[in-house]
Amino acid sequence: MRLELVPPDEIDEPLWWQSGGPRFRPTADGRLENERRKIQDGALGRIRAGRAVRVATYVYATPGVEADACHALLAAYAVSRGTDHAPRPFTDRPEPAPTLPSRPQFALACRWAASGFADCVLAIDRPSVASDGATYEAYLSWLSRHNACLAYLQPALRGRPWTDQ
Incomplete structure (x- = not known):
C-alpha cells in the first residue's frame, strides 16, 4: 500500500506512546487498491468449489491501441x-x-x-477503468454489492507471473 506524509497542520496532539516523528497515511489510490483487493477476495471466495471463475475482458482503446490484441492478451x-x-x-x-x-x-x-454472466471484469490497468477516484470507488462498491469484482492484468518477469517467482 502506498503511503503519504501527513501534513503537520492535520496532526492532532501526539498521544503518550507516539513519538514526534513524521506520520504516514494511505494515499487515496492505495486505499482504493486495498478496497479493490478485498472485494476481489470476497467475490472469488463466494464461488463454489470446482466451478471456474468467469471473467469478462474490458479494454479502453485509446488511439494507437489495438483492442483485439489487448483482448487476446487478457483472454x-x-x-x-x-x-x-x-x-x-x-x-x-x-x-x-x-x-x-x-x-x-x-x-x-x-x-x-x-x-451473473461473469464473476469478474478483467482490465489491463487502473487508468483504463475510471478517470477519477469517486467514480472508481462507486464502481467498486456497486460490484461488491452484486458479488462481482474487478481485476487487472498482472505484470510478468521474463514471461512468468510475479507470483511464480
Whole structure:
C-alpha cells in the first residue's frame, strides 16, 4: 500500500506512546487498491468449489491501441490462471472531446458481471477503468454489492507471473 506524509497542520496532539516523528497515511489510490483487493477476495471466495471463475475482458482503446490484441492478451492471461473468459469482449474508444471520457462499455461489462454472466471484469490497468477516484470507488462498491469484482492484468518477469517467482 502506498503511503503519504501527513501534513503537520492535520496532526492532532501526539498521544503518550507516539513519538514526534513524521506520520504516514494511505494515499487515496492505495486505499482504493486495498478496497479493490478485498472485494476481489470476497467475490472469488463466494464461488463454489470446482466451478471456474468467469471473467469478462474490458479494454479502453485509446488511439494507437489495438483492442483485439489487448483482448487476446487478457483472454490468454485468464486461461493461464484457470478461468473461463466470456465470449463477448467489451471495448470503449475515447471520443475526441474535451470532456471527461465516457465508458459505456465498462458500465455494460459491470452490469454483465453483476447479472451473473461473469464473476469478474478483467482490465489491463487502473487508468483504463475510471478517470477519477469517486467514480472508481462507486464502481467498486456497486460490484461488491452484486458479488462481482474487478481485476487487472498482472505484470510478468521474463514471461512468468510475479507470483511464480
